[in-house]
Amino acid sequence: MKLGWKLLLIPPVLVIYGLIFRTQEKMFQGIEVDLQPLPGYRYILAISGYLHQIVAEISFVETAVFLGGVKAGTEPSTYSVTLAHNYQQITKIYPEFIDPYFYSQSYLAGVNNEATNAVNEILSTGMLAHPENLVLPFFQGFNFFRYLDEPLQASKIFTVASMLPNAPPMFSHLAAILSAEGGQLEASIHSLRAMIQSADDETVKRRYHEEMEMFQQAYIVQQAVWKYSNEKQSYPKTLDQLVPNYIEKLPDFGNVFNLTWKPPTVGLKRPDR
Amino acid sequence: MVAKLRVLAWLVVLDGLRRYAIIGLVALALALEVGGLLFVDFIPRDIGRVASDFILSVGFFAGIIFLLFHAVQAIAWDEGRRTSHTFLARPITRSQYVLGVFLGLSLLLLLLNIVLAGTGYGILFLIKNSVKAIYFKHLSLYNYGLAWAGLYCSELIILAAVMVFSGLVRKSFPVLLMTVSYYCICSGLPVVRDAFIGREENDSDILVEMLRWLTAIFPDLGRFDFKTLITKEMTNSGLWQTLGIDFALLFFYLLISLTVAAMIYERRDLQ
Numbered sequence: 001m002k003l004g005w006k007l008l009l010i011p012p013v014l015v016i017y018g019l020i021f022r023t024q025e026k027m028f029q030g031i032e033v034d035l036q037p038l039p040g041y042r043y044i045l046a047i048s049g050y051l052h053q054i055v056a057e058i059s060f061v062e063t064a065v066f067l068g069g070v071k072a073g074t075e076p077s078t079y080s081v082t083l084a085h086n087y088q089q090i091t092k093i094y095p096e097f098i099d100p101y102f103y104s105q106s107y108l109a110g111v112n113n114e115a116t117n118a119v120n121e122i123l124s125t126g127m128l129a130h131p132e133n134l135v136l137p138f139f140q141g142f143n144f145f146r147y148l149d150e151p152l153q154a155s156k157i158f159t160v161a162s163m164l165p166n167a168p169p170m171f172s173h174l175a176a177i178l179s180a181e182g183g184q185l186e187a188s189i190h191s192l193r194a195m196i197q198s199a200d201d202e203t204v205k206r207r208y209h210e211e212m213e214m215f216q217q218a219y220i221v222q223q224a225v226w227k228y229s230n231e232k233q234s235y236p237k238t239l240d241q242l243v244p245n246y247i248e249k250l251p252d253f254g255n256v257f258n259l260t261w262k263p264p265t266v267g268l269k270r271p272d273r
Numbered sequence: 274m275v276a277k278l279r280v281l282a283w284l285v286v287l288d289g290l291r292r293y294a295i296i297g298l299v300a301l302a303l304a305l306e307v308g309g310l311l312f313v314d315f316i317p318r319d320i321g322r323v324a325s326d327f328i329l330s331v332g333f334f335a336g337i338i339f340l341l342f343h344a345v346q347a348i349a350w351d352e353g354r355r356t357s358h359t360f361l362a363r364p365i366t367r368s369q370y371v372l373g374v375f376l377g378l379s380l381l382l383l384l385l386n387i388v389l390a391g392t393g394y395g396i397l398f399l400i401k402n403s404v405k406a407i408y409f410k411h412l413s414l415y416n417y418g419l420a421w422a423g424l425y426c427s428e429l430i431i432l433a434a435v436m437v438f439s440g441l442v443r444k445s446f447p448v449l450l451m452t453v454s455y456y457c458i459c460s461g462l463p464v465v466r467d468a469f470i471g472r473e474e475n476d477s478d479i480l481v482e483m484l485r486w487l488t489a490i491f492p493d494l495g496r497f498d499f500k501t502l503i504t505k506e507m508t509n510s511g512l513w514q515t516l517g518i519d520f521a522l523l524f525f526y527l528l529i530s531l532t533v534a535a536m537i538y539e540r541r542d543l544q
Binding site for chain 1: 319334468
């Protein structure tokens with residue numbers, strides 16, 4: 001078949017195609033790519049079968065590519081719900097895969113309470129899959145303490161983590177400090193006493209001893225509060241009201257701790273720096 | 274009988290080796306395995322685990338393509354081209370024919386898996402030596418071999434199902450659809466059972482029992498999935514007992530499936 005003059009149509013058709021293509025590219029340049037929520041993990045497990053691990057890994061790569069493309073100044077709360085959902089599904093599909101736990105901690109913890117709670121739930125899955133991992137319980141305890149203002153929950157996490165093989169002494173110490181911040185001074189004193197017994201380093205022992213003395217002084221304040229409430233059937237508005245009838249003076253811990261009062265508990269908190 | 278089976282199996286192997294589609298499949302699978310070197314660049318920490326998952330997944334993908342687009346077709350070709358009639362005109366029984374074809378296709382599948390496993394191990398070794406030890410701590414050759422053996426067992430189960438379906442149904446496309454459905458049920462049933470896991474303590478629950486016995490017909494292929502062991506240092510001793518039971522189950526499942534397939538072929542009208 002001879003094409004003849006029809007060949008002359010090809011260049012203008014190509015030019016028109018190129019122009020339409022450029023227009024389309026300009027239109028899509030400004031559009032932000034949304035992160036698509038993954039289907040439920042049971043559905044993915046049923047469909048993917050033997051390939052469920054690679055499906056989880058590809059889904060993780062998809063979220064990583066999305067996070068890499070987020071424009072500067074974008075509020076994390078605009079995508080945190082979908083991101084948390086996706087990491088939840090990925091970790092349920094493949095709990096042994098460690099990277100989603102690190103990414104969820106990096107990109108979701110601290111965005112808001114909902115996101116942080118979602119991260120803690122995701123980390124719980126990881127702690128079941130990796131029972132001897134030390135980083136995941138540290139993340140969870142940190143989230144409870146730093147973002148959710150639940151020092152007692154954090155203390156519980158660090159107490160359990162301190163019993164893991166090769167757990168650093170820092171975990172027990174954190175558990176005691178956070179327990180004190182949450183108002184459980186007596187438990188903190190017992191913890192520190194045990195840590196003094198087990199510590200080898202004299203410097204560390206001395207520091208624990210000093211902290212234990214501070215906790216004991218704070219506990220005296222707590223006992224004064226109980227005495228006040230027994231007599232007056234109410235709690236003092238400030239700890240200054242305990243002086244001088246119930247306690248000689250309030251202890252001063254310098255830059256080491258601040259005495260806190262959240263009725264009915266007296267606590268010790270590290271000062272903000 | 275063994276000689277007849279061996280000859281028939283060898284003919285099936287030679288027929289498979291000369292097919293361009295099989296050669297293309299092997300080339301594609303090898304290229305995908307090499308692509309694993311690039312895929313792990315997207316993974317920040319768990320490089321060892323992802324790399325081994327990728328290699329085994331490519332092997333599974335190649336195996337499934339082989340089963341759906343060669344094994345199914347090979348039996349259909351036999352009937353379409355009347356090759357089976359030629360075989361069965363000789364002193365070979367229909368049962369021997371079924372067993373011989375199964376052995377031949379199993380051997381082809383084994384060759385495919387060996388080639389991919391060897392290349393895959395090389396790729397994993399390369400990746401392990403190119404990243405820090407913390408990102409790829411262990412590469413156990415023994416566990417790697419175990420993972421491929423588990424994959425091969427899953428593929429044999431699907432191949433046995435293909436033999437049964439080929440006996441029941443003429444034409445390759447319906448057999449292909451039935452095989453895909455079979456695989457989907459095998460994958461989905463454990464998820465459904467998991468959803469009812471709290472109710473399994475109640476023995477009078479008919480649905481839970483039915484799901485349990487369905488697993489005997491549509492086995493949980495996940496029980497042969499040992500991918501996660503590749504990056505572990507040691508295999509725990511409790512695994513041996515589990516492996517023994519799994520492989521015993523595989524043997525008897527294949528025995529029953531091939532017996533059923535042979536019985537179907539014995540009664541089948543080839544016209």
